[in-house]
Amino acid sequence: MKQPLEPSAEGRGRIVGITDGVFAIALTLIVLEIRVPSHEAVHSESELLAAVMALAPRFLTYALSFLTLTIFWFGQQAQHGLIAKSDRRLATLNLCFLAFIALLPFSTDLLADFLEFRVAVLVYWLNLFLLGATLFASWWYADRNGLLAQNVDADTKRVVYQRIIKAQILWAIGAALCLITPLASIAFILLVQLIYAAALRGSLLSKIIG
Amino acid sequence: MKQPLEPSAEGRGRIVGITDGVFAIALTLIVLEIRVPSHEAVHSESELLAAVMALAPRFLTYALSFLTLTIFWFGQQAQHGLIAKSDRRLATLNLCFLAFIALLPFSTDLLADFLEFRVAVLVYWLNLFLLGATLFASWWYADRNGLLAQNVDADTKRVVYQRIIKAQILWAIGAALCLITPLASIAFILLVQLIYAAALRGSLLSKIIG
Amino acid sequence: MKQPLEPSAEGRGRIVGITDGVFAIALTLIVLEIRVPSHEAVHSESELLAAVMALAPRFLTYALSFLTLTIFWFGQQAQHGLIAKSDRRLATLNLCFLAFIALLPFSTDLLADFLEFRVAVLVYWLNLFLLGATLFASWWYADRNGLLAQNVDADTKRVVYQRIIKAQILWAIGAALCLITPLASIAFILLVQLIYAAALRGSLLSKIIG
Amino acid sequence: MKQPLEPSAEGRGRIVGITDGVFAIALTLIVLEIRVPSHEAVHSESELLAAVMALAPRFLTYALSFLTLTIFWFGQQAQHGLIAKSDRRLATLNLCFLAFIALLPFSTDLLADFLEFRVAVLVYWLNLFLLGATLFASWWYADRNGLLAQNVDADTKRVVYQRIIKAQILWAIGAALCLITPLASIAFILLVQLIYAAALRGSLLSKIIG
Numbered sequence: 001m002k003q004p005l006e007p008s009a010e011g012r013g014r015i016v017g018i019t020d021g022v023f024a025i026a027l028t029l030i031v032l033e034i035r036v037p038s039h040e041a042v043h044s045e046s047e048l049l050a051a052v053m054a055l056a057p058r059f060l061t062y063a064l065s066f067l068t069l070t071i072f073w074f075g076q077q078a079q080h081g082l083i084a085k086s087d088r089r090l091a092t093l094n095l096c097f098l099a100f101i102a103l104l105p106f107s108t109d110l111l112a113d114f115l116e117f118r119v120a121v122l123v124y125w126l127n128l129f130l131l132g133a134t135l136f137a138s139w140w141y142a143d144r145n146g147l148l149a150q151n152v153d154a155d156t157k158r159v160v161y162q163r164i165i166k167a168q169i170l171w172a173i174g175a176a177l178c179l180i181t182p183l184a185s186i187a188f189i190l191l192v193q194l195i196y197a198a199a200l201r202g203s204l205l206s207k208i209i210g
Numbered sequence: 211m212k213q214p215l216e217p218s219a220e221g222r223g224r225i226v227g228i229t230d231g232v233f234a235i236a237l238t239l240i241v242l243e244i245r246v247p248s249h250e251a252v253h254s255e256s257e258l259l260a261a262v263m264a265l266a267p268r269f270l271t272y273a274l275s276f277l278t279l280t281i282f283w284f285g286q287q288a289q290h291g292l293i294a295k296s297d298r299r300l301a302t303l304n305l306c307f308l309a310f311i312a313l314l315p316f317s318t319d320l321l322a323d324f325l326e327f328r329v330a331v332l333v334y335w336l337n338l339f340l341l342g343a344t345l346f347a348s349w350w351y352a353d354r355n356g357l358l359a360q361n362v363d364a365d366t367k368r369v370v371y372q373r374i375i376k377a378q379i380l381w382a383i384g385a386a387l388c389l390i391t392p393l394a395s396i397a398f399i400l401l402v403q404l405i406y407a408a409a410l411r412g413s414l415l416s417k418i419i420g
Numbered sequence: 421m422k423q424p425l426e427p428s429a430e431g432r433g434r435i436v437g438i439t440d441g442v443f444a445i446a447l448t449l450i451v452l453e454i455r456v457p458s459h460e461a462v463h464s465e466s467e468l469l470a471a472v473m474a475l476a477p478r479f480l481t482y483a484l485s486f487l488t489l490t491i492f493w494f495g496q497q498a499q500h501g502l503i504a505k506s507d508r509r510l511a512t513l514n515l516c517f518l519a520f521i522a523l524l525p526f527s528t529d530l531l532a533d534f535l536e537f538r539v540a541v542l543v544y545w546l547n548l549f550l551l552g553a554t555l556f557a558s559w560w561y562a563d564r565n566g567l568l569a570q571n572v573d574a575d576t577k578r579v580v581y582q583r584i585i586k587a588q589i590l591w592a593i594g595a596a597l598c599l600i601t602p603l604a605s606i607a608f609i610l611l612v613q614l615i616y617a618a619a620l621r622g623s624l625l626s627k628i629i630g
Numbered sequence: 631m632k633q634p635l636e637p638s639a640e641g642r643g644r645i646v647g648i649t650d651g652v653f654a655i656a657l658t659l660i661v662l663e664i665r666v667p668s669h670e671a672v673h674s675e676s677e678l679l680a681a682v683m684a685l686a687p688r689f690l691t692y693a694l695s696f697l698t699l700t701i702f703w704f705g706q707q708a709q710h711g712l713i714a715k716s717d718r719r720l721a722t723l724n725l726c727f728l729a730f731i732a733l734l735p736f737s738t739d740l741l742a743d744f745l746e747f748r749v750a751v752l753v754y755w756l757n758l759f760l761l762g763a764t765l766f767a768s769w770w771y772a773d774r775n776g777l778l779a780q781n782v783d784a785d786t787k788r789v790v791y792q793r794i795i796k797a798q799i800l801w802a803i804g805a806a807l808c809l810i811t812p813l814a815s816i817a818f819i820l821l822v823q824l825i826y827a828a829a830l831r832g833s834l835l836s837k838i839i840g
Contacts, residue, residue, distance in 0.1 A: 014230060014287055020644060021234025021441075024651025027725075028659065029238065031732045036739045048749040052740075066729045073725070074718060077644055088284060092407055095237075095283070099276045102238045109246045110262075119258040197722055224440060224497055231444025231651075239448065298494060302617055305447075305493070309486045312451045319456045320472075329468040434650060434707055441654025449658065508704060512827055515657075515703070519696045522661045529666045530682075539678040 011086040015094050019080075022098045023073050029105045030065045033112065034058045061112035064186070065104060067193035068128070071167075072101065075135050079160065083142050084149040090141055097134040103127055111186070118178045121185045125175035128189075132168045136161070167196070221296040225304050229290075232308045233283050239315045240275045243322065244268045271322035274396070275314060277403035278338070281377075282311065285345050289370065293352050294359040300351055307344040313337055321396070328388045331395045335385035338399075342378045346371070377406070431506040435514050439500075442518045443493050449525045450485045453532065454478045481532035484606070485524060487613035488548070491587075492521065495555050499580065503562050504569040510561055517554040523547055531606070538598045541605045545595035548609075552588045556581070587616070641716040645724050649710075652728045653703050659735045660695045663742065664688045691742035694816070695734060697823035698758070701797075702731065705765050709790065713772050714779040720771055727764040733757055741816070748808045751815045755805035758819075762798045766791070797826070 037051035076097065083090075107127040114120035139160050142148055148157075170192045178185040247261035286307065293300075317337040324330035349370050352358055358367075384399040457471035496517065503510075527547040534540035559580050562568055568577075594609040667681035706727065713720075737757040744750035769790050772778055778787075800822045808815040 011287065011291075014226065016644065017227070017230035017647070018234050018237075018283070020647035021231055021444075021651055022237055024441075024648050024655060024728075025234060025238040027648075027652055027728060028655040028732045029242075031736060032659075034733075034736050036736065036743055039743050042744070042747075045747055045749055048744060048747050052749060052753060062729075066725070070722060070725050073648070074721070077641070081641075089408075091284070092280060095276070095280050098234075098237060099272075102241045103244075106241060106244050106246065113246050113249050114252070114258055117252075117255055117258050119255050119262060123262060198719075221497070221501075224436065227437070227440035228444050228447075228493070231441055231654075232447055234651075235445060235448040239452075299618075301494070302490060305486070305490050308444075308447060309482075312448045313454075316451060316454050316456065323456055323459050324462070324468055327462075327465055327468050329465050329472060333472060431707070431711075434646065437647070437650035438654050438657075438703070441651055442657055445654060445658040449662075509828075511704070512700060515696070515700050518654075518657060519692075522658045523664075526661060526664050526666065533666055533669050534672070534678060537672075537675055537678050539675050539682060543682060 011088075011091060012080065012083065015086055015091055016080065019076060019094065019098060022101055023069060026101055026104055027066065027069055030062055030069075030108055033105075033109050034062060057115065058112055060190075061108050064111075064190050064193060065108040067190070067197045068104065069101070070197045071193060072097075072131055072135075075164070078163075079135065079139055079142070082149055082152050082156065082160070083147055085147055087145070087147065090138060090145075090147060093134055093138045093141060097131065097138065100127060100130045100134060104131075115186065116182055118182055121175060121178040121182045124189075125171060125185075128171050129168065132164050132171075136164050139164070167192075221298075221301060222290065222293065225296055225301055226290065229286060229304065229308060232311055233279060236311055236314055237276065237279055240272055240279075240318055243315075243319050244272060267325065268322055270400075271318050274321075274400050274403060275318040277400070277407045278314065279311070280407045281403060282307075282341055282345075285374070288373075289345065289349055289352070292359055292362045292366065292370070293357055295357055297355070297357065300348060300355075300357060303344055303348045303351060307341065307348065310337060310340045310344060314341075325396065326392055328392055331385060331388040331392045334399075335381060335395075338381045339378065342374050342381075346374050349374070377402075431508075431511060432500065432503065435506055435511055436500065439496060439514065439518060442521055443489060446521055446524055447486065447489055450482055450489075450528055453525075453529050454482060477535065478532055480610075481528050484531075484610050484613060485528040487610070487617045488524065489521070490617045491613060492517075492551055492555075495584070498583075499555065499559055499562070502569055502572045502576065502580070503567055505567055507565070507567065510558060510565075510567060513554055513558045513561060517551065517558065520547060520550045520554060535606065536602055538602050541595060541598040541602045544609075545591060545605075548591045549588065552584050552591075556584050559584070587612075641718075641721060642710065642713065645716055645721055646710065649706060649724065649728060652731055653699060656731055656734055657696065657699055660692055660699075660738055663735075663739050664692060687745065688742055690820075691738050694741075694820050694823060695738040697820070697827045698734065699731070700827045701823060702727075702761055702765075705794070708793075709765065709769055709772070712779055712782050712786065712790070713777055715777055717775070717777065720768060720775075720777060723764055723768045723771060727761060727768065730757060730760045730764060734761075745816065746812055748812050751805060751808040751812045754819075755801060755815075758801050759798065762794050762801075766794050769794070797822075 034055055037048065037054075042048045042051055076094075086094075104127060107124045111120045111124045139157075143157055171189060174185050174189040174192060176185075177188050244265055247258065247264075252258045252261055286304075296304075314337060317334045321330045321334045349367075353367060380402045381399060384395050384402060386395075387398050388395040454475055457468065457474075462468045462471055496514075506514075524547060527544045531540045531544045559577075563577060590612045591609060594605050594612060596605075597608050598605040664685055667678065667684075672678045672681055706724075716724075734757060737754045741750045741754045769787075773787060801819060804815050804819040804822060806815075807818050
């Protein structure tokens with residue numbers, strides 16, 4: 001007998017649909033803060049060039065957020081590729097994850113506006129932490145409740161946990177660097193995101209980022 | 211002979227697509243009202259911390275709307291998982307449902323801006339009521355016109371109606387609490403949404419929220 | 421040998437995806453113009469009620485645009501349900517259709533702001549006309565180039581043309597009414613959209629809207 | 631044994647989903663800059679007509695960006711129709727492509743606001759160049775790493791490269807025309823986009839745009 005909202009492959013498909021929607025919107029929203037210079041302030045080619053150049057920090061934080069979104073999109077996808085079906089609680093965990101993705105344009109803008117303040121770095125880090133925490137919780141819940149695909153072995157399960165934890169350790173180190181200077185934090189986190197997004201896999205890097 | 215817009219599985223797929231799109235956008239739009247503090251007003255770490263803390267009511271109403279969106283996403287999904295095909299009128303009812311989902315960022319912002327006013331609570335409640343009413347009408351229409359999946363029995367049909375009605379009764383109680391104070395309403399509704407979203411199922415709760 | 425962008429079922433699927441995306445965004449954008457009253461202007465429950473009531477014309481044009489989007493969503497869907505595959509030119513026609521859908525929030529806002537001006541009504545009508553024209557062109561192109569499903573007979577082909585033309589005639593009558601008064605135009609168009617969206621089918625109506 | 635994020639058909643489906651989402655949003659965002667005239671400045675039908683006519687440059691750049699989005703949507707689709715599966719690096723290249731698509735509303739607005747400035751034309755051209763470069767890199771990567779469908783022959787592979795390069799040459803010529811006057815650049819690029827979007831194929835044009 002068919003029941004509403006029992007674990008199903010369709011439920012899994014719906015999560016994929018809403019996830020890709022939220023990521024697509026977040027990717028586009030972070031650009032909206034890159035504002036076209038006001039026409040009144042610009043009277044020559046060189047002034048327009050200067051005005052566009054002055055947007056450089058915006059492009060930098062855009063790149064940072066783009067990398068972060070990329071990493072979590074893969075993180076979510078890596079998990080869901082291994083999950084065969086989804087029940088209501090797993091879907092709720094995934095929506096929590098999306099709620100924190102939707103907050104990323106806010107914490108990115110805060111960082112772009114207050115590059116020199118520790119509070120802005122910590123808010124950004126908190127966002128990264130909550131994203132990792134919900135991914136961790138999803139995996140743990142899916143594993144405990146038999147929602148994983150049958151051919152996922154113990155090794156793979158462990159690797160998924162390890163990757164989340166390793167990334168969190170690296171971001172925590174990055175956040176801690178703001179005790180020295182917030183810019184050190186941002187540079188470090190940007191480097192970490194670059195390595196993850198480009199999926200670089202040297203033998204040393206492999207050990208660190210798994 | 212193929213006819214335009216006859217009841218079909220494809221029509222059902224299109225509804226799922228546009229539904230997930232609208233929910234994804236609504237989820238992201240409610241965040242847009244959380245505005246980054248102005249740089250002029252902030253000169254120190256402690257001032258930035260205070261400015262971020264001052265956004266707390268925004269985060270609270272964000273959480274409330276997120277929970278509400280979650281509940282109705284599941285509500286729509288629970289129904290559509292049991293509906294085998296969709297005709298034009300059912301699709302129109304679903305689009306009405308989406309129109310009220312699209313209004314949710316508006317009523318949420320109104321609530322966030324006027325936490326202490328009964329009118330704001332009543333507008334929010336009206337939005338919840340209209341969402342429930344369109345879900346109810348969809349289910350009733352699908353049932354009457356043979357659009358349900360074949361293996362949906364009478365019990366399941368009744369349970370879907372009951373859940374909608376029970377939720378409406380709880381929200382009506384919440385709205386009525388604004389006769390005492392609007393904050394009591396908001397706290398009660400927030401609690402109801404939390405219980406639904408987390409899909410808590412104690413033996414007493416089961417009786418109340420079905 | 422596989423060629424890039426030959427007519428294919430996948431191309432058709434992509435069109436459906438981007439179409440539902442654009443409609444979902446347009447549905448949500450038209451709400452954004454319904455602005456929460458400013459907190460400074462409101463000091464009592466009755467003032468807030470008055471401020472919310474003052475938004476009535478916005479809700480009216482929201483309803484109008486919602487109905488219009490509904491009608492064209494069905495129009496596009498009715499066609500694509502009968503189209504088996506899509507080539508590049510058909511996809512371009514569909515994107516033109518989407519470009520005019522994306523303009524609908526603009527012409528709706530213009531109408532809401534200038535209810536009493538004929539120019540606003542004519543811009544809105546022009547948008548409706550261009551939407552119908554691209555739907556007509558798509559159908560004509562698909563028919564001429566063998567992109568329709570095999571089981572679409574001559575009768576069905578004619579009905580699709582007729583529906584588009586009948587709707588255009590009704591909207592043209594509506595637009596012409598602005599010679600009397602713009603409000604007569606809006607009322608007439610609103611009525612037409614209501615009848616189409618609700619898919620009312622009396623014996624007289626059937627003859628008129630087909 | 632199932633591994634996270636190995637090359638798969640599902641990974642390819644996710645890319646299609648997020649791509650269509652970003653394009654749908656970009657298509658709609660470029661309209662947002664077409665602003666309804668302020669009610670205070672308009673007191674008669676003729677003033678409203680003049681105000682709407684004054685938006686003509688906005689509609690022009692809207693048309694330009696719409697054409698550009700169309701061309702790259704087809705470009706991405708032409709490639710992905712020939713790609714059988716996707717790994718993480720290919721997906722990252724595709725996300726880079728989407729990041730530049732998301733920047734298109736910015737460079738379009740810049741162009742619309744500063745039609746007479748070379749810097750605006752060059753920023754727009756840079757955006758086109760980066761879009762082509764990521765498409766080129768995706769194709770090259772997919773080819774080198776055996777991610778193409780089996781029935782893609784050497785001829786087709788070469789044609790895909792050639793099309794990207796020919797388009798880049800045409801845009802570079804367009805950009806170079808801004809040495810004479812920026813308006814010549816815009817007119818030339820607009821013409822190129824029109825020919826591509828309409829998929830015109832005369833015998834001479836075929837040689838030029840391939």
